[in-house]
Amino acid sequence: MTPDLKLQPLSPDQLSRLLRLLEQGLPIHPSPYAHLAEILGACETQVLAQVQQWNAQGLFRRFGLVVRHRALGISANLMLVLDVPDTQVDRVGQLLGEESAVNLCYRRTRALPNWNYNLFCMMHGRDRSAVERYALQLLQRNRLQHLPHAMLFSVCEFKQRGARYARACPEFCHE
Numbered sequence: 001m002t003p004d005l006k007l008q009p010l011s012p013d014q015l016s017r018l019l020r021l022l023e024q025g026l027p028i029h030p031s032p033y034a035h036l037a038e039i040l041g042a043c044e045t046q047v048l049a050q051v052q053q054w055n056a057q058g059l060f061r062r063f064g065l066v067v068r069h070r071a072l073g074i075s076a077n078l079m080l081v082l083d084v085p086d087t088q089v090d091r092v093g094q095l096l097g098e099e100s101a102v103n104l105c106y107r108r109t110r111a112l113p114n115w116n117y118n119l120f121c122m123m124h125g126r127d128r129s130a131v132e133r134y135a136l137q138l139l140q141r142n143r144l145q146h147l148p149h150a151m152l153f154s155v156c157e158f159k160q161r162g163a164r165y166a167r168a169c170p171e172f173c174h175e
Contacts, residue, residue, distance in 0.1 A: 010050055016042045076128040077154035080135050081117035082147050089119055095142055096121050
């Protein structure tokens with residue numbers, strides 16, 4: 001690119017397509033941004049400029065990858081659910097979210113009268129009994145063993161991927 005030429009921004013269609021492509025993850029390619037540019041009919045500099053702009057705007061929380069954990073032998077997937085008093089759930093959620101073995105931790109609304117749990121934590125490991133022991137230790141270490149809780153292990157994986165937001169959304173995604 002010559003210095004006196006201004007870089008043209010991507011078109012609205014290219015922007016939309018780039019976002020959808022990035023949600024799928026970077027292509028496994030020696031030059032992933034050049035490859036994306038080729039798909040979009042753009043140049044690598046345009047793609048990189050847009051990704052940098054989106055990053056500066058705070059669009060990305062992180063750039064990462066989704067590991068197929070079962071292929072690595074990590075098949076003991078535990079969801080620890082707790083019934084935490086509403087006045088304490090934010091504090092307890094922060095506390096459990098800081099645990100290194102907790103991969104996801106989130107609050108949900110109870111579905112009374114049958115489902116009293118409002119805090120969920122996901123942990124993954126190779127051995128079911130080891131993950132269960134760790135969860136019990138986590139409860140004791142944080143003085144939470146007195147709270148009603150349950151340990152739910154995954155039985156079958158039907159789908160695993162990163163979240164998708166740019167795809168054509170059903171009605172509930174639009175304001």
